[in-house]
Amino acid sequence: MKSKLIEVKQLTNLKFLNMFESTFLMENGKTRTYYFASRRSLEQLGCKNNKHVDAIKVLPYFRKKGKTYVVLNKEFRSPINAYTYDLCAGLVEDQNNIEGDVKRELLEEIGATAKSIKQVMKPGHTTAGLTDENIACYFAEVDNIGEQHLEETEDIERVVVALKDIPEFLEDNEVGAIGNLLLQVFYYQNILEMKENNQSVSKENFDM
Numbered sequence: 001m002k003s004k005l006i007e008v009k010q011l012t013n014l015k016f017l018n019m020f021e022s023t024f025l026m027e028n029g030k031t032r033t034y035y036f037a038s039r040r041s042l043e044q045l046g047c048k049n050n051k052h053v054d055a056i057k058v059l060p061y062f063r064k065k066g067k068t069y070v071v072l073n074k075e076f077r078s079p080i081n082a083y084t085y086d087l088c089a090g091l092v093e094d095q096n097n098i099e100g101d102v103k104r105e106l107l108e109e110i111g112a113t114a115k116s117i118k119q120v121m122k123p124g125h126t127t128a129g130l131t132d133e134n135i136a137c138y139f140a141e142v143d144n145i146g147e148q149h150l151e152e153t154e155d156i157e158r159v160v161v162a163l164k165d166i167p168e169f170l171e172d173n174e175v176g177a178i179g180n181l182l183l184q185v186f187y188y189q190n191i192l193e194m195k196e197n198n199q200s201v202s203k204e205n206f207d208m
Contacts, residue, residue, distance in 0.1 A: 003027050010042045011035075022047055037131045039091070046125075046132030052095050053123045055135045058088040058102050059182045060112055060142045061163075068163040068190060070183065071110050071145070072175070076155040085159065086176035087183075092136075102138050108149045110158050112142035120182065137182055163190055 008022040017039055024032045044050045060071040072085050090105040092098055099117050106112045123136040150156055161169050166187045170180055 003032075005047055006031070008042070008045060008047060020045065039131075039133065046134065052134070053092050053098060053136045054133045055089060055091050056098060056102055056105065056138065057135055057178050057182065058105060058138045058140050059120075059179075059186055060088060060106055060110055060140050061186065062112075062142050062145070069160050070163065070166065070186065071112070071142070072159045072161060072179070073109060074157040074159050084176060085173050085179070087179040098136060099138075102140060106140060106142060108151075109154075109156055110142070111144075111146040111148045113144045115141045115143055120185065126178065135178070137178065139182075139186060163187065 004025045006023045006025055008020055011019040011021055017037055020036055020038055020042075022034050022036065024034065026032050038045055039054055040046070040050070044052065062069055062071070072087060074083055074085055076083050088105045088109045090101060090108075092101050093104075094100055102117055103114050106114055118139045120137045120139055123134050125131075126133050126135050145158075148156065148158070163186075166183050169175075170183060175183065
């Protein structure tokens, strides 16, 4: 017998995030109570096998004069009472048009228009021991970086980093875990593509 969900109860009634109590019958025949947070309604919880995507994370990049740059956000985050670096992110509003949500977040947070959007990996859970949040990650080539359209509660400064400087930036600054991994993937993918095209990958000119 595998572990089986018996019931789940909603403990709070807030707008954006709530606490839930779940009870499981374990494989050893004992019951277990577990608490977790979720953005979803009781009927849409991940423990009830609902597969929808909750949020997106987007790495914006652009090319200028033969060089590649990425755009990060320096944002104040209340739970840690500090500014941290990360990528564009937001909640999914339309399960049938997630790329539309990607375009919206790019325009709002960095004032950019997407030229192309590529999903980097299948949607996955951020911290399965804490929440059922499911996130989709994208690379987006952008142009026309202009005026931000932030909400009143957002405190975001755009930071542009050259491709060749990504490793040093990650070494010197605190970057959100998923954003950190996406930046590394983007960096090494570009290096591999350059090597395949027999381009130089020296620190001085590998991004040309």
